[in-house]
Amino acid sequence: DVKVTQSSRYLVKRTGEKVFLECVQDMDHENMFWYRQDPGLGLRLIYFSYDVKMKEKGDIPEGYSVSREKKERFSLILESASTNQTSMYLCASSPPAGTHMNTEAFFGQGTRLTVV
Amino acid sequence: DQQVKQNSPSLSVQEGRISILNCDYTNSMFDYFLWYKKYPAEGPTFLISISSIKDKNEDGRFTVFLNKSAKHLSLHIVPSQPGDSAVYFCAAKIPGAQKLVFGQGTRLTINP
Numbered sequence: 001d002v003k004v005t006q007s008s009r010y011l012v013k014r015t016g017e018k019v020f021l022e023c024v025q026d027m028d029h030e031n032m033f034w035y036r037q038d039p040g041l042g043l044r045l046i047y048f049s050y051d052v053k054m055k056e057k058g059d060i061p062e063g064y065s066v067s068r069e070k071k072e073r074f075s076l077i078l079e080s081a082s083t084n085q086t087s088m089y090l091c092a093s094s095p096p097a098g099t100h101m102n103t104e105a106f107f108g109q110g111t112r113l114t115v116v
Numbered sequence: 117d118q119q120v121k122q123n124s125p126s127l128s129v130q131e132g133r134i135s136i137l138n139c140d141y142t143n144s145m146f147d148y149f150l151w152y153k154k155y156p157a158e159g160p161t162f163l164i165s166i167s168s169i170k171d172k173n174e175d176g177r178f179t180v181f182l183n184k185s186a187k188h189l190s191l192h193i194v195p196s197q198p199g200d201s202a203v204y205f206c207a208a209k210i211p212g213a214q215k216l217v218f219g220q221g222t223r224l225t226i227n228p
Contacts, residue, residue: 004159031214040125042220043160043205050214058215090159097214104150105216107159 003027004108006091012114019078021111023091030096032074033105034058034066037088049074050096081115088112119143120208122219130227135193137222139206142187146208150216151180151191154203163204164191196226 007022025032033048035058045058047066055066063085067075074093078085089112092105121140129135137151147168152160166173166180166189173180179192193200206219 009157033215035218040220042122043207043218045215045217048215092159094214097209097212103148103209104162104165107152107161109159110157112157 004091004093004106006089006108006111008111009109010112010114012116013078013081015082015115017078017081017115019081019113019115021076021078021089021091021113023074023076023108024072025074025091025093025106026072027093027095027106028071029093029106030071031094031105032068033092033094034064034074034076035090035092036060037090037110043090046076081113083115086113086115117142118220119146120206120217120219122204122206122222124222125220126223126225128225128227129196131198132195135191135196135200135224135226137191137193137204137206137224139189139191139219140187141189141208143208143210143217144187145210146217147211148209149180149182149189150207150209151178152205152207152218153200154205154221160205193224196224198226198228200224201226 004025034046035043049068065077091108094105150165151163154160203221207216
């Protein structure tokens with residue numbers, strides 16, 4: 001059974017704190033992604049990584065950074081949390097495009113982050 | 117620039133009837149389309165997909181239709197069941213690209 005696991009289901013942090021969201025996948029996937037979900041805006045891509053130590057900005061990278069030191073782990077970092085970063089954060093992984101017929105992404109259970 | 121659009125934020129359907137969720141896209145380069153289902157406080161789960169070389173794909177109660185000329189796809193659920201109540205996201209991919217582009221989502225409510 002394939003699995004993407006996010007370290008926390010719920011987090012409450014204070015404005016200005018540095019926040020780490022961790023994600024681990026056990027499918028040996030090359031690609032990993034961080035999205036945030038907000039009502040009416042759908043899933044917006046923050047960052048993704050297609051290999052260890054590689055990263056690319058998504059559509060809304062401002063205020064975020066990422067780290068991928070090992071293939072199975074992808075971390076999202078909020079350098080200085082702000083209230084507008086209150087959201088549902090979703091991690092996903094997928095095999096590289098073109099390798100398989102089905103290139104769907106597999107998602108973790110999500111982290112609901114509240115910044116107060 | 118919203119390349120994948122789900123213009124209906126919500127949809128309410130009677131149990132046993134057909135649910136039709138719509139999705140429009142603007143990028144003609146997209147070659148693979150997917151639907152995801154999401155329950156509250158859970159991550160999205162893959163539901164069904166379709167390649168641009170097809171115009172229909174069926175999996176049990178779920179059928180996805182693709183109209184390339186109109187840049188439109190739809191998800192049909194029949195018959196609708198209470199457990200289908202969720203947010204549905206449409207997503208699309210460009211050949212060789214690693215990432216999916218998602219729509220805004222449609223909240224489907226199935227009424228008993």
